[in-house]
Each structure stands twice: as C-alpha cells, then as structure tokens.
Amino acid sequence: MDRDPPEVRVSKTISWLLRHGAQGEGLQMRADGYVKVVDxxxxxxxxxxxxxxxxxxGVVKADSKQRFDLILESTQGAKLESFAAPADGIWWIKARQGHSIKTVQLELKPVTFVSDIPTGIAVHGTNRVAWESISKQGLSKMKRNHIHLAQNIAGDGVISGMRSSSKILIYIDVQKALAAGIKFWLSDNGVVLTEGDKTGLLSKKFFARVVDSDGVEITGWET
Structure with missing residues (x-):
C-alpha cells in the first residue's frame, strides 16, 4: 500500500516521468530536457x-530541493515572464538533474577549479548497504547520466544533491579528480555532477574522507 500523501505521489510521478520515463511513456522531450506541460x-x-x-x-514551488524548472515560452521559443501568460504562450517543465535518458543535454556550468563550487565542498550521501560496494569500487553513476554530489551535508543550507536520510558521507577531493581529468559540473539548483571516468565510476582514490552521520571517521576503505 502506498503510504505517501497525494502531493508526494504526484511529485514522485512527475520526477520519474521527467528523469526516466518520458520516452517510454510517449512524452516528447526536447534535447534540454523540457516537456510541454500540456502533454x-x-x-x-x-x-x-x-x-x-x-x-x-504548487508542486514545483513546494519542492524543497527545487528539482523542477517550469518556464513559459512564446511559440517562437522566447522565454516569457510567467505572469504574462499570453494566449500563445507554451508552458514547459524539466527535471534539473537526475536523468537516465541519454539524449538529454542539460545546460550545466563547468567546474574548472574547486573555487567554482560556491562552498568548495562536494559530498555524496549514501546508506550502509550501498557503502559496502562503494568502499570497494568507488561511486558509480549506475543508470543515471551523472553521480550527484551536494555542496554540504543535508540540512546545512543545502537545497539538493543528498537525501536527508544519508548515513554515510563521502567527501570528494575535487581538485585531485580534476587534475586526473575527471569532469564536474554545477546544475542550476546547485548540485555538483560528474560522469566519473569512462566506465562511469568515481574511484575511491578521489575520496578525501568518509564519515558517518555523527561525524565519526570511517576507515578501512583506503586500501
């Protein structure tokens, strides 16, 4: 039985459609990830x-992680102020990140230096079960287009990039990874994204430190 309240179910459905299911569900999606709201x-x-x-x-506004971007465009593709709402305006919506749809090319800001990340921090939150695999092989983007990193721990002024339920926090040495050729980007809601290496992995050699949710250092993964 689904115990989520209706508004959460709606948000999850929208997120799934825009990140993963659009093509299979017959929704036409632009290269930049936008889908017509009417569709x-x-x-x-x-x-x-x-x-x-x-x-x-209301769903978009209430989303604390700012996962969605809702825009109004003219039929010629010019962005309009949302309050203008002309008769020929077209509403579009996209997920800001988290896609597994390979054709989506988001407009992301490249990270060239650690200083390009406002907080200077990139941290991945996970659970203890997933950590067993991560501690051996590194972080994997799995079926998604990117590995997601937050700019700080959840609840510490962080909008998006990490689940608040994360029990293991993996801090990334971004400068070391950049020097090794790993590319990073910033999404427009502040999530740090990386594809990892050519196999989709961010090696544990780029882990700066790992702690649990109480701040206790976790060791043993270094070798």
Whole structure:
C-alpha cells in the first residue's frame, strides 16, 4: 500500500516521468530536457489525479530541493515572464538533474577549479548497504547520466544533491579528480555532477574522507 500523501505521489510521478520515463511513456522531450506541460498533464498517471497547471505550479514551488524548472515560452521559443501568460504562450517543465535518458543535454556550468563550487565542498550521501560496494569500487553513476554530489551535508543550507536520510558521507577531493581529468559540473539548483571516468565510476582514490552521520571517521576503505 502506498503510504505517501497525494502531493508526494504526484511529485514522485512527475520526477520519474521527467528523469526516466518520458520516452517510454510517449512524452516528447526536447534535447534540454523540457516537456510541454500540456502533454505532461495529459499523461494518464497525472490525469487520473486531476492535476492542472495551477496545481503543478504548487508542486514545483513546494519542492524543497527545487528539482523542477517550469518556464513559459512564446511559440517562437522566447522565454516569457510567467505572469504574462499570453494566449500563445507554451508552458514547459524539466527535471534539473537526475536523468537516465541519454539524449538529454542539460545546460550545466563547468567546474574548472574547486573555487567554482560556491562552498568548495562536494559530498555524496549514501546508506550502509550501498557503502559496502562503494568502499570497494568507488561511486558509480549506475543508470543515471551523472553521480550527484551536494555542496554540504543535508540540512546545512543545502537545497539538493543528498537525501536527508544519508548515513554515510563521502567527501570528494575535487581538485585531485580534476587534475586526473575527471569532469564536474554545477546544475542550476546547485548540485555538483560528474560522469566519473569512462566506465562511469568515481574511484575511491578521489575520496578525501568518509564519515558517518555523527561525524565519526570511517576507515578501512583506503586500501
């Protein structure tokens, strides 16, 4: 039985469609990840929940991690102020990051130096089960396009990039990774992203330190 409240179920459905399911569900997606709102709202999974534009705006605004970007464009593709709402305006929505859809090319800010990251920090949060594998092989992007890193621990002024339930915190030596040719980017909601190496891994040799959620150092992964 799904115990999530209705608004959470809607948010999860939107997130899944925009990050992973659009192509398989017949939603036309632009190269930059945007989908027409009218098409999204017409999808059976959302139509059944009676979601309309105003309700969608509420979902986007209420999302504490700012996962979605909702824009209004003219039919010629010019971005419009949302309050303008001309008769020929088209609403579009995208997920800011987290895609497994390979054709999506997000507009990301390249990280050339650690100083390009506002906090100077890149940390990945995970659980103890996943850590067993990570401690041996490093971080994997798995089926996603990027590995996600936060600019600090969850709840410490961090908007997005880490689950608040994370029990293991892996701090990345970004400068060392950059020097080795690993590329990093910043999403427009502040998440640090990397594809890792050519196999999709961020080696544990780029881990600066690992601690648990109480700040206790975790060792034994270094060898």
């Amino acid at each position: 999204l709202l017409d999808h059976p999974k959302l139509k059944a929940q009676g979601l309309d534009l105003d309700a969608l705006k």
